[in-house]
Amino acid sequence: MTHKQNKVDASSGSSFTEKLEQEAPQVWPGPKGMIPVTSGRADDANVHNRNYLDNILVEMRIIDAVKPDLTTEFFGKKYASPINLAAVSHLNKVLPDRSRKPMQEKVQAAKSQNVLNWIGMESNQDYAEIVKNSGDTVRIVKPFAEHEDIINELRFAQDLGALAVGMDIDHVPGEDGKYDVVDGINLGPVTFSDLRRYAHATSLPFVAKGVLSVQDALKARDAGASAIVVSHHHGRLPFGVPPLKMLPAIKEALADSNMTIFVDGSLMTGYDVYKAMAMGADGVLVGRAILSELLQAGQKATEEKIKLLNEQLSQMMLYTGIPDTKSFDSSVLHFN
Ligand SMILES: Cc1cc2nc3c(=O)[nH]c(=O)nc-3n(C[C@H](O)[C@H](O)[C@H](O)COP(=O)(O)O)c2cc1C
Secondary structure, three states, rough: HHHHHHOOOHHHHHHHHHHHHHHOOOOOOOOOOOOOOOOOOOOOOOHHHHHHHOOOOEEEOOOOOOEOOOOEOOOOOEOOOOEEEEOOOOOOHHHOOOOOOOOHHHHHHHHHHOEEEEOOOOOOOHHHHHHOOOOOEEEEOOOEOOOHHHHHHHHHHHHHHOOEEEEEOOOOOOOOOOOOOOOEEEEEOOHHHHHHHHHHHOOOOEEEEEEEOHHHHHHHHHHOOOOOEEOOOOOOOOOOOOHHHHHHHHHHOOOOOOEEEEEOOOOOOHHHHHHHHHOOOOOEEOHHHHHHHHHHHHHHHHHHHHHHHHHHHHHHHHHHHEOOOOOOHHHHEEEO
């Protein structure tokens, strides 16, 4: 994927991240230049996310509609909105100005807006620094080849007060068709019995992040996960089906399970968030929607972006007569 191809997505501030790639060492987890834009090629699942989202239209139900309440509960705790800040790792290593700490700025923005923050690949030492004085955290651990490292990170997060832990099970394959290697660390396959072990390694709720089929959703349930994220991890899977398109079947399959279903993937506005919620998500993760603001301008700009996303979500809920985040209704949606 080249820098030129990355210019496709104007809405996400790609020029700033492109500049960063030139100035800072390439430490992004994933193909060079993937973040936060799309290549425009058919094998790039982000393209299909965007097309799918943009072809959902919404009818209006304004009579009797009232200003909605966005409050949403996750893992027994209340947050200001169904929007969670996705795990976006390594951000403290990408700015030319190393005195800034975007990971900490993200944590503080989430805390000030009372939204739930997720943290991905970081060493235990860096994780401990990042969550100092933080709000609630969902800690997502990589599928390391070394299983004891996984258990160690899960338990470390529990000791530091994480609200939930989990694993991005969709980060097993590398682009070379072998098990991926991230920062020199080998990743490995995740069997059902591995997953069951991880899910029971702490007393915290366990999240299987990166579920994109009914089969995996049922396995995650049977392994003891309390939640899943329907996701393909910003397009790791070539030709990946849009998570939103998979959501209804997965939701139906898990209907009797009490599991929390998050979804992510190219949700760049509060309007996209609305569509994800209307299609049945209990909550959403936004990563790239906040990335430019976070990297370019830090905590305050990130807070403003969270406010904007909430305002757009609220506007759509008011237009469609949805009073709260438990009352979404997919019958307002029209698929072009
Ligand atoms: C810079 C960056 C780093 C990421 N690191 C992680 C990670 O360490 N663990 C993880 O589970 N997901 C990671 N993700 C994936 C996100 O959590 C999310 O699933 C994905 O970006 C899709 O959401 P989005 O389209 O809103 O960005 C990362 C994403 C980005 C952009």
